[in-house]
Amino acid sequence: MPEPKIITASREASMNYMNETLPVKESFDIIQRDMLIGGRMATFYFIDGFTKDEVMLKIMDSMFKVTEETMPADATQFARMCIPYVEVDVLGDFDQVLKNVLSGVTCLFIDGYESCIAIDCRTYPARSVEEPDKDKSLRGSRDGFVETIVFNTALLRRRIRDPHLTMQMLEVGESSRTDVAICYMSDRVDQKLLQTVSERIKNIQTNDLRMNQQTLAECMFKRKWYNPFPKFKFTERPDTAAACLFEGKVIILVDNSPSAMILPTSVLDIIEEANDYYFPxxxxxxxxxxxxxxxxxxxxxxxxxxxxxxxxxxxxxxxxxxxxxxxxxxxxxxxxxxxxxxxxxxxxxxxxxxxxxxxxxxxxxxxxxxxxxxxxxxxxxxxxxxxxxxxxxxxxxPNFELGYALKFMRLQLLILTALFNWAGFAAGCLVILLSFCFNKTLSGRNYLNIKLN
Structure with missing residues (x-):
């Protein structure tokens, strides 16, 4: 893997590299903005539509008040003293800068500074947090996950105010660079399972997660095509995900996906629904x-x-x-x-x-x-x-995939019964039993939660 290119003190050199790498002139939504701050030339790079205009206006107003005499010596001091905002970071190489710009973060180069200042005042287009159509509850909350991963983690944090709740952020896909969050309770999770999940996600070699969680699931655990029973449980309800976290399970959130992947999975987990948690x-x-x-x-x-x-x-x-x-x-x-x-x-x-x-x-x-x-x-x-x-x-x-798995089992049972009468029916029942018992999941256990070799 090539070494990342380091940012130098020359703003002109940084501009040349950014303009060669990004299609600034061809893409109307990639904006380059030059201005004078504290007697030095500065350049902003950001994506139009991702930046909060009101926040950036106040930040720029604060920067314009900086004079040559009060101009800090380096980027770290400038970020601390001159930017009145919470989410500010200092980046040292262009790989991090490009990732942040394409994710919607505003990046600032100032002449004489050997670092880039990243100001995370982005906002993503998002629908309202409402109850999912597929997984409704007669009682309980009426909110649901959306396509923005930060909103989804906030819905879990709102329910679990425990310092043991950990959300580890990873990145998957060479082109898509999709954010993937592994959520777990550090004092309750199975550490061996957590290590397995983390290693599998980190070792994924793919260009993109084009189908979000489904692509991630296929990369993590390649299923056998002849066994249609699902190996993962998905939910769009944050209350269900929070309950699973309290049970010691691992929750995987993928950016751009309005559902959570729950591990490990057994047959009792698959057939559960939200109402099971709200009734006696x-x-x-x-x-x-x-x-x-x-x-x-x-x-x-x-x-x-x-x-x-x-x-x-x-x-x-x-x-x-x-x-x-x-x-x-x-x-x-x-x-x-x-x-x-x-x-x-x-x-x-x-x-x-x-x-x-x-x-x-x-x-x-x-x-x-x-x-x-x-x-x-x-x-x-x-x-x-x-x-x-x-x-x-x-x-x-509620599990759509399980419904089709049952359908395929029914179809093979019908065909075998029609062809071989009672012997075909018995053989079909045996196939169903074997498919059910030997459906190995990511945790190494089958649907009955029995350890498989």
Whole structure:
């Protein structure tokens, strides 16, 4: 790695290097501002749109009051005596200067000073701190993480006023140079896990984090493509993240991402939601048990239905009413697979439909796929009922990735059952069990929190 270029006392040399490295003339938003301070020429570099105009106006007004007689001897004294602002730093090499300028920090070169003065009066465009749409709570706070990492760390600091709360800032990506914060309680965290997480992030060799946390997760722990179960838990709620910190977990925040990554992860962590923290113990245990039961039903309901329809003599008389009574024009397995794809099509259509049209689209889709598809003979009413339950049940847990993992398990179970009858169903159940038990996470443990070699 080449040695960083050191700043010299020549402002002209610094200007030449900055103008050669940055597209000052080509990019309208990279501003170079020359002025006279204390009888010396000075040059500001900053990004238009990132600087607080009112703050910079007051800082410049203070600088203009400096005379040649009161001009400090070096940059460190100038930063202490002449800049009435909190976040001021003195930089010694151009690599730090370029990083700060491109991050929105205002950098000042003064003739005769062998350092650059960085004034962090930046502000980022940000939306309001509001409750996330995906992870809502019946009780509790109504705030949520946003895309600015400093705001997100402040939301955690507001809840945890403990000196043991540590937030370690790292930088990932040669081009993007994305800020990544590792948050933990130093007196409660698993030190071995913390060391593993820190080393993996520091050793990431990538050009950029183009998909923010997802890219970071893939770089930290490369998953096996054939096991779809998630290895990380994400939350957009600062109260949930704070509760996990108190439990000794590690929280990873990535700039430009409105969610927190929680480590380590087990199956109980994945199926948790915010309401579990706000209700009494008995209620929260019941809700968690209900989610587990419903998730199991989303996997096994339609494969069991298909298995019994292929072996009607196995069906107990008390459940004889579930048998398909109408004419089956299309084999049940093809009906189930078609509906699996159709449900995903409706979900994608809802995501890309303007909010004002989402209700009419839902009504049309419900009528066409519900009543008319049964009457036309494409689908049987029993198949439509069970697939409707599966589609709704997928939303009983907040983890979107887990929902698709359960879907893939259900699909392979359906196909194996259709091809090999009961033997295929048993083999599919074994595949699900093995995928679940041997899903190794970053902590070296599986979903049952059992240590794997």
């Amino acid at each position: 113990t008995l209620t929260s245990v019941y809700l968690k048990f209900s989610r587990v039961l419903i998730n199991l039903m989303t996997i096994f309901l339609t494969p069991l239905f298909l298995l019994f329809m292929q072996n009607l003599n196995w069906l107990p008389k008390i459940f004889a009413f579930v048998a398909v009574k109408d004419t089956v024009n299309i084999p049940l397995i093809f009906q189930l697979l078609m509906l699996e794809i159709a449900i995903d099509g409706l979900r994608l259509a809802a995501l890309n439909t303007p909010s004002m049209l989402s209700t009419p689209l839902s009504v049309i889709a419900g009528l066409v796929m519900g009543e008319f598809s049964v009457k036309s003979g494409w689908f049987n009413s029993e198949v439509m009922l069970y697939m409707a339950f599966v589609a709704v049940a997928n939303y009983t847990q």
